[in-house]
Amino acid sequence: MKEHLLDIGDLTAAEITEILDTAAGFADVALRPIKKVPVLRGRTVCNLFYEDSTRTRISFELAAKRLSADVLNFSAKGSSVTKGESLKDTALTLQAMGVDAIVIRHSMSGAPKLLTGWVDARVLNAGDGWHQHPTQGLLDLFTAREHLGHLDGLRVAVVGDIAHSRVARSVVQGFATMGAQVTVVAPPTLLPPGIERWGCAVDLDIDAVLTKTDVLYLLRVQRERMHQQFFPSTREYARLWGVDRDRLNRLPEGAIVMHPGPMNRGVEVTADVADAPNSVITEQVTNGIAVRMSCLYLLLGGEA
Amino acid sequence: MSAITLTGARVVDPATGRDETANVVVDGGVVTEVGQGSAGLRLDVDGCVVAPGLVDLHVHLREPGSEDAETIASGTAAAALGGFTAVCPMANTAPVTDHAGVVEQVLRLAREAGHCDTYPVGAVTRGLRGEELAELGTMAALGVRCFSDDGLPVRSARVMRRALTYARTWDAIICNHAEEPTLTEDAEMNEGELSSVLGLAGWPREAEEVMVARDLILAHGLGARLHVPHVSTAGTVDLIRRAKVLGTRVTAEAAPHHFTLTDACVADYDAVYKVNPPLRTMADVDAVRGGLADGTIDAIATDHAPHAPEFKDQEWGQAPCGMLGLETALAVTLTELVRAADDAAGDLTLPQAVAALSTNPARSRDIAGHGGGIEPGAPANLVVFDPAQRWTVDATQLASRSRNSPFAGRELTGKVVHTLLRGRFTVRDGRLAG
Numbered sequence: 001m002k003e004h005l006l007d008i009g010d011l012t013a014a015e016i017t018e019i020l021d022t023a024a025g026f027a028d029v030a031l032r033p034i035k036k037v038p039v040l041r042g043r044t045v046c047n048l049f050y051e052d053s054t055r056t057r058i059s060f061e062l063a064a065k066r067l068s069a070d071v072l073n074f075s076a077k078g079s080s081v082t083k084g085e086s087l088k089d090t091a092l093t094l095q096a097m098g099v100d101a102i103v104i105r106h107s108m109s110g111a112p113k114l115l116t117g118w119v120d121a122r123v124l125n126a127g128d129g130w131h132q133h134p135t136q137g138l139l140d141l142f143t144a145r146e147h148l149g150h151l152d153g154l155r156v157a158v159v160g161d162i163a164h165s166r167v168a169r170s171v172v173q174g175f176a177t178m179g180a181q182v183t184v185v186a187p188p189t190l191l192p193p194g195i196e197r198w199g200c201a202v203d204l205d206i207d208a209v210l211t212k213t214d215v216l217y218l219l220r221v222q223r224e225r226m227h228q229q230f231f232p233s234t235r236e237y238a239r240l241w242g243v244d245r246d247r248l249n250r251l252p253e254g255a256i257v258m259h260p261g262p263m264n265r266g267v268e269v270t271a272d273v274a275d276a277p278n279s280v281i282t283e284q285v286t287n288g289i290a291v292r293m294s295c296l297y298l299l300l301g302g303e304a
Numbered sequence: 305m306s307a308i309t310l311t312g313a314r315v316v317d318p319a320t321g322r323d324e325t326a327n328v329v330v331d332g333g334v335v336t337e338v339g340q341g342s343a344g345l346r347l348d349v350d351g352c353v354v355a356p357g358l359v360d361l362h363v364h365l366r367e368p369g370s371e372d373a374e375t376i377a378s379g380t381a382a383a384a385l386g387g388f389t390a391v392c393p394m395a396n397t398a399p400v401t402d403h404a405g406v407v408e409q410v411l412r413l414a415r416e417a418g419h420c421d422t423y424p425v426g427a428v429t430r431g432l433r434g435e436e437l438a439e440l441g442t443m444a445a446l447g448v449r450c451f452s453d454d455g456l457p458v459r460s461a462r463v464m465r466r467a468l469t470y471a472r473t474w475d476a477i478i479c480n481h482a483e484e485p486t487l488t489e490d491a492e493m494n495e496g497e498l499s500s501v502l503g504l505a506g507w508p509r510e511a512e513e514v515m516v517a518r519d520l521i522l523a524h525g526l527g528a529r530l531h532v533p534h535v536s537t538a539g540t541v542d543l544i545r546r547a548k549v550l551g552t553r554v555t556a557e558a559a560p561h562h563f564t565l566t567d568a569c570v571a572d573y574d575a576v577y578k579v580n581p582p583l584r585t586m587a588d589v590d591a592v593r594g595g596l597a598d599g600t601i602d603a604i605a606t607d608h609a610p611h612a613p614e615f616k617d618q619e620w621g622q623a624p625c626g627m628l629g630l631e632t633a634l635a636v637t638l639t640e641l642v643r644a645a646d647d648a649a650g651d652l653t654l655p656q657a658v659a660a661l662s663t664n665p666a667r668s669r670d671i672a673g674h675g676g677g678i679e680p681g682a683p684a685n686l687v688v689f690d691p692a693q694r695w696t697v698d699a700t701q702l703a704s705r706s707r708n709s710p711f712a713g714r715e716l717t718g719k720v721v722h723t724l725l726r727g728r729f730t731v732r733d734g735r736l737a738g
Contacts, residue, residue: 061356088617108621109503110573129621131503166503193506194497 004123006112008134008170013177022144023294024257029066030289039301040069047073048090049126050106055261055285057103057124060103063292067301072099080208087111091118098150098195101300104128109166130164134226136260141178143284144215147256152179157209158184158200160219160268161230163192167260168219172200175215183209186288187241189230206241208248217258218243221268234286236260236266248278256280307331307344308727310688318659319676328354330684335728338678340663349688352715355658357389357685358634359555359665362454362533362605364626365391365422366410369398380419382608382630382703385721385732387687388420390666390674391630395427396455402427402438407446419730421685423671426451427476428467434459437467438637444474449670454480454533455580457515460584461483464519468528473623477555477669479531480519482540483581487511492621494567494582496636502570504620507582509537516540524552532556533658534607536581538591539603545600551658555668556595557605559708560636561627563592569710575616575623576708579609592597593651598658603665606633610706628709631702637661638691638712638718654691662687684727693719702734 002010011019029035045064049057057073064071074094075082085093086108093100101122104112109129116123127133145151156175162168162184175182182200184191195202203209210216221237231237238244248257257269257279265271274281308709310328317323322338329337331344344606365379376393383391385609394399395412407424414422423498426443430436440451458464458480467478478566488511495506516532517693520543523530528549532544535558544556566586569577577583595601609626616623642657643650652660666675699712723731730737 075701086614086617088614090465106619108619110620112620113573129503130505163500169501169503193495194500197497198501 003095005115005134005299007118007132008137008177009173010189011177013179016138016141016174016178017296019291019294020140020145022298023142023290026293026297027290029293030271030286036066036068038068039297040064040067043069043300044099044103045069045071045100045103045296046094046099048094048104049073050104050111051127053105053127056105059285059288060126060292063177063289064296065293065297067293075100077088078265079227088118090117092192094121101296111220113192121155122156124295124299129166130233131166131169133166133170135292136167139176139284140171140217140258142291143173143258143287144256148214148254149279150210151175154180154214155212156180156182156215156217157185158182158217158219159206159243161190161221161225162186162195162219163190164225166218171217172198176200176221184303185209185241188230190225197228206247207250210247211252213251213257215253216251216255219229219267220260220264223264238267242268242270243273245272248273248276251278259286261285305559306406307336309342309344309346310349310354311342311346312348312350313352313356313688315678316658317356317676317678318655318663320358322678323655328678328686330686330724330727331643332375333684335678335682335684336680338680339622345720349721351692352466352688352690353654354678354686356662356678357674357687357723357725358661359613359671359674360388360606360608360630361531361603361665361669363366363391363393363630364396364610365393365410365607365707366429366610367404367413368651372612372705374498376413376422377417377419378703378705379608379610379630380417380422381736383726384419384723385720385736386630386632387689387723388630389687389723390421390423390671392423392450392669394425395452395470396432400427401425401429402432403428404442404446407443411446419736420725421674423669424448425454425479428453428458429463432456434463437463437470438707440471440476441473444476446533448476449474450477450479450531452481452533454479454481457481457483457485459470461518461522465522465526465710468526468530472526472528475529477529477531480515482512482515482519482532484511484514486581487514488601492523493570494584496567496585498570502569502573503707504570508586509539512537512581513539513543516543520544520547520552520554523554524550527553528551533602534559534562534603535592535595536562536582536584537586538588539599541591541595543551545595545598548600555602557603558592558596558601559605560629560633563589563596564636564640565710573620575618575620576627578620578625579624579627596641597651597656601667602660604633604637605665606630606659610704611708613707617707621627626708628702628704628706630707630717631704632697632711634661634689634720635695635716639716671723682722686721686724689718689720690721693716693717695719
């Protein structure tokens with residue numbers, strides 16, 4: 001395992017497999033009457049959240065607590081030198097307090113990387129700007145492997161706002177590293193420049209890929225993008241790229257539907273699809289805890 | 305002031321075409337002889353180059369308003385150490401240099417510091433708001449020859465056309481920050497493969513090129529003078545090249561960072577590399593070098609933009625744009641474009657580099673007394689540099705109040721030895737003269 005977890009692209013297939021295998025062991029902890037193992041007793045994990053994210057913060061908090069770590073939650077609003085305390089000064093404060101790991105969520109890409117230059121603690125990226133959300137990608141790999149038995153050779157379609165999505169970057173890279181064939185599907189306005197170098201295929205037409213898809217991964221499409229003219233209306237988006245019952249029925253037998261949440265029901269996904277038997281969306285949330293336990297354990301306790 | 309003779313140097317003076325080993329005699333603030341004679345104090349500068357003092361068309365001295373980042377005294381000291389004898393501070397101060405009062409203040413503070421002449425750039429519009437013309441005439445009366453809202457574009461084509469027209473009263477120059485703002489909302493770095501991997505909002509090259517194309521068309525139609533600052537894309541070089549063929553009265557500048565660095569520098573999110581316009585790709589770097597080599601781009605200008613360290617030690621997204629340049633521009637040019645040290649064929653000859661750093665910028669802005677020629681009777685505004693001396697940029701040792709040099713830690717070739725402003729040393733033996 002690397003020193004920090006910043007970018008899923010930094011991980012080899014073997015490292016990802018180790019994280020997923022370790023997570024499988026930790027998944028059982030949730031089924032015990034006492035949901036705690038003592039592996040990180042005496043270690044301190046700080047959740048440093050510069051962006052509201054209840055689900056990711058709670059998931060990390062539960063993960064650290066189930067490993068018996070002490071957990072600090074630090075919600076910061078501003079982080080500039082003109083409003084509030086700068087990220088650097090906050091980092092130096094946490095450094096002075098001797099925390100062992102910092103889980104950081106930030107609206108600006110690269111903030112976790114900067115943090116590694118200012119602290120000795122292990123840094124886990126819990127989502128930075130449009131850049132990366134590696135534990136999301138890892139829990140998605142874990143969930144897909146649980147359901148389909150393997151990742152190599154899987155046909156994965158990632159649909160939605162690729163350009164502005166940290167989840168897309170982690171999911172596409174993670175699946176590609178594990179040998180899956182990834183296709184991204186989006187209106188051209190929501191495709192980032194240079195996407196053809198991401199090691200994935202690109203298709204503008206969701207109907208052309210559905211019948212060849214084992215994992216249909218839908219991304220949240222923010223209404224704000226409509227106001228910025230990336231597409232004319234959520235109605236048109238839903239018609240052209242959203243997944244409804246008809247499109248769901250065109251998936252091959254055994255295919256699964258994933259979504260990182262929170263969903264915009266009626267835009268990228270209809271309610272009946274979100275709640276369909278082959279939707280694994282709530283399992284993704286459950287698996288998030290085990291995968292984050294695995295990451296914390298391997299970063300902090302693995303060789304202790 | 306007694307006479308000084310600089311002996312044994314290579315005298316490179318693009319204004320007269322001189323490039324030969326000669327003594328330069330300075331007396332009473334002017335050059336009195338270039339040849340074999342000598343008078344007064346003899347300074348052996350064998351192996352060095354004597355050139356006209358450098359002229360920077362584009363600096364931010366931050367005073368008034370942001371004296372924590374730079375002052376006119378510290379910025380002009382940095383300029384002198386970099387071999388400059390004249391700099392043109394931009395108008396985006398606080399208050400904005402949009403009326404005579406601030407112009408007078410800048411001129412007075414620079415005169416008191418005495419390191420370097422300043423030719424303030426006035427704002428095109430009041431408060432840089434892009435709406436109403438600033439009183440160009442009151443500033444022109446103080447000698448202002450160029451107006452710019454630099455940092456912000458004149459977004460309205462109507463206001464830009466009016467400004468170009470009105471400036472003809474003095475045959476003055478409008479320099480428009482070339483950025484179509486609707487294409488750069490929230491933009492953070494060059495748009496391309498890397499911006500999408502790093503998750504940073506892309507800054508498309510078209511934002512620059514669309515604005516340059518608009519301004520060239522407007523200036524051409526009016527016969528007005530346009531200056532294009534900090535050319536960063538291959539497309540802009542091409543647009544200017546074609547406009548010059550058509551006879552448009554356009555001049556252009558490029559910054560050292562745009563002909564040496566690429567967006568690959570952004571990979572670790574170190575905001576020292578955040579600049580407007582952003583670092584582009586190697587193809588753009590090559591095109592800018594080509595533009596300097598064939599004269600499409602007239603001048604090398606630093607866009608020296610100091611920021612206090614705490615502002616650069618931030619998340620990329622909220623750090624301000626800008627880089628230091630005054631103390632490294634000559635050495636970066638010599639190292640990267642002339643490549644005198646390794647005898648490789650450079651993009652520019654040494655005289656071409658001196659022209660881009662001194663003669664062309666002085667002429668393009670009608671700055672008399674700077675940029676050469678080095679001939680009897682001319683003001684002794686000179687730089688003496690050792691083209692072979694290697695040194696490593698130490699950001700903590702710069703005269704600037706700020707540390708945001710993208711070249712920190714780099715070994716460069718070529719060092720300023722002396723700078724003379726009207727015959728007086730502003731820098732002597734590489735140190736600021738007292």
